[in-house]
Amino acid sequence: MLRHSLIAIALIALSCGAFGFRAHAVATQDAEKVRFGVLDIAVQIPDGAELGAYQIDLTPLPDLPTRVRVVGIEGGEHEAFKTPPFYDPQAIGNERVILAAYSTAPELPTGRSRIARVHYEITGEGDLPAPVQLIIVREALATDRDGNAFGVPFLLSSSPGVQP
Amino acid sequence: MTPPPEQPDPKRPANSEESLPGPLEADLRQALRPDEVDLPSRVDERVLSASAEHFASFGAKDQSDQPHRELKPGVLAWITGRPLTSAGIGGALLAASLAIALIVGVPNSTGPSAGRSVAMDQAPPSEDAAAPSAASLGADLASETAGSMEAPAMPERSALARRSGARNDLAEVESADSILMDAPPLQLKVAELPGDLDADGRITIADALLLARALERGDTPAVAGLDLVADGRLDRADADAIARLAVRLTPPTTDKPNTEGAS
Numbered sequence: 001m002l003r004h005s006l007i008a009i010a011l012i013a014l015s016c017g018a019f020g021f022r023a024h025a026v027a028t029q030d031a032e033k034v035r036f037g038v039l040d041i042a043v044q045i046p047d048g049a050e051l052g053a054y055q056i057d058l059t060p061l062p063d064l065p066t067r068v069r070v071v072g073i074e075g076g077e078h079e080a081f082k083t084p085p086f087y088d089p090q091a092i093g094n095e096r097v098i099l100a101a102y103s104t105a106p107e108l109p110t111g112r113s114r115i116a117r118v119h120y121e122i123t124g125e126g127d128l129p130a131p132v133q134l135i136i137v138r139e140a141l142a143t144d145r146d147g148n149a150f151g152v153p154f155l156l157s158s159s160p161g162v163q164p
Numbered sequence: 165m166t167p168p169p170e171q172p173d174p175k176r177p178a179n180s181e182e183s184l185p186g187p188l189e190a191d192l193r194q195a196l197r198p199d200e201v202d203l204p205s206r207v208d209e210r211v212l213s214a215s216a217e218h219f220a221s222f223g224a225k226d227q228s229d230q231p232h233r234e235l236k237p238g239v240l241a242w243i244t245g246r247p248l249t250s251a252g253i254g255g256a257l258l259a260a261s262l263a264i265a266l267i268v269g270v271p272n273s274t275g276p277s278a279g280r281s282v283a284m285d286q287a288p289p290s291e292d293a294a295a296p297s298a299a300s301l302g303a304d305l306a307s308e309t310a311g312s313m314e315a316p317a318m319p320e321r322s323a324l325a326r327r328s329g330a331r332n333d334l335a336e337v338e339s340a341d342s343i344l345m346d347a348p349p350l351q352l353k354v355a356e357l358p359g360d361l362d363a364d365g366r367i368t369i370a371d372a373l374l375l376a377r378a379l380e381r382g383d384t385p386a387v388a389g390l391d392l393v394a395d396g397r398l399d400r401a402d403a404d405a406i407a408r409l410a411v412r413l414t415p416p417t418t419d420k421p422n423t424e425g426a427s
Contacts, residue, residue, distance in 0.1 A: 052373055053369045053370055053372070053373040054369065055368055055369040055370075055410060055411070085411075086369070086404070086407040086408055086410070086411045087411050088408075088411050088412050088413045088414075090413050090414070091411075091413060094413065096413060097413075098410070098411040098412075098413065099411065100368075100369035100372075100407055100410050100411045101369065101407075102369050102372050102373040102376060102403075102407065104373070104376050104377055104380050141368055141369065141370065143369075143370050143373060145373075145377070146377065147362070147370045147373045147374045147377065149370060
């Protein structure tokens with residue numbers, strides 16, 4: 001009788017352990033969240049200059065615990081750069097993207113101007129950061145209307161994202 | 165003549181030769197030194213006094229003829245087997261200095277300037293400029309708290325100039341002729357890319373803008389291979405094709421750009 005009781009207790013313990021392990025795995029999967037955020041790219045054009053073209057290479061920080069994917073690209077606020085910039089179609093769904101645009105319009109952006117917006121999907125656990133905290137500028141280029149490159153600061157910022 | 169057996173000295177140890185029994189000692193002396201002769205004691209004293217005078221004069225002469233301080237025997241003294249003097253050490257140092265001066269002072273036909281020029285020639289075009297810069301990385305980390313980031317633009321020409329400047333610094337550091345002369349000479353090669361109007365070795369959006377501006381002015385750039393869409397004419401579509409080449413994530417495998425995708 002005692003032997004049967006011990007066997008039953010052992011079976012119950014094993015069942016509870018297996019169930020707990022399964023529950024932990026499910027809970028871990030449930031802990032992974034998805035967040036969508038935007039990254040606004042602006043440029044500060046020096047006084048007396050106009051923006052004729054730009055090119056910027058955006059990539060995530062190395063060794064991130066979260067996954068970042070490009071899910072959308074928009075143009076800028078100025079009429080000359082309102083259409084979405086050039087990008088490689090392979091960048092959609094990828095973590096890295098190179099944006100570039102040029103304009104021969106008579107009126108070009110001056111001063112500070114938002115030139116593009118990139119939508120990101122961020123997947124990970126815990127509190128997911130905004131894209132501005134994950135993306136860095138790998139390389140950037142800006143030129144005036146004649147194609148002469150000049151050094152300008154590129155400004156990245158993130159609007160509050162949507163967390164489903 | 166056999167000497168009388170000596171009386172044992174009470175100050176000597178009991179196990180010494182002198183403590184042998186008298187008959188045994190007599191037999192041993194007879195067997196080992198049969199022709200032993202006795203010398204008068206004054207002869208011994210004379211020999212002792214002569215030797216004492218000799219060694220006394222030798223020591224006095226040695227002290228008078230040796231003004232230098234005799235050094236303690238060291239490793240060199242142990243090696244040479246002779247005590248070293250300061251004059252000897254000074255001479256050895258002088259000889260070593262002369263030898264080093266002769267070796268180092270020989271004029272070399274491939275001086276540091278030659279090494280620098282070789283280093284400049286060996287600087288290959290690198291893709292390191294595409295790596296994230298520490299400045300941009302640091303600016304991004306700083307933006308985590310500020311909520312926005314400012315990253316400096318890197319114009320193509322100035323970036324190349326910075327790269328060449330870095331090579332110059334490297335050349336000044338690496339002026340070891342033996343290292344540089346052993347390496348095979350490399351040459352900077354500027355790739356002849358279709359669409360590289362500014363000839364900076366890369367296709368960027370600046371090339372597209374240059375072509376578009378030229379076409380608007382009615383100019384036709386005298387550069388071959390600009391008809392990237394292969395429609396037999398140069399127009400805005402070719403400028404857009406250059407822009408698409410500039411944003412490709414993977415290196416181009418064909419000369420013809422992918423005209424689909426972004427507008």
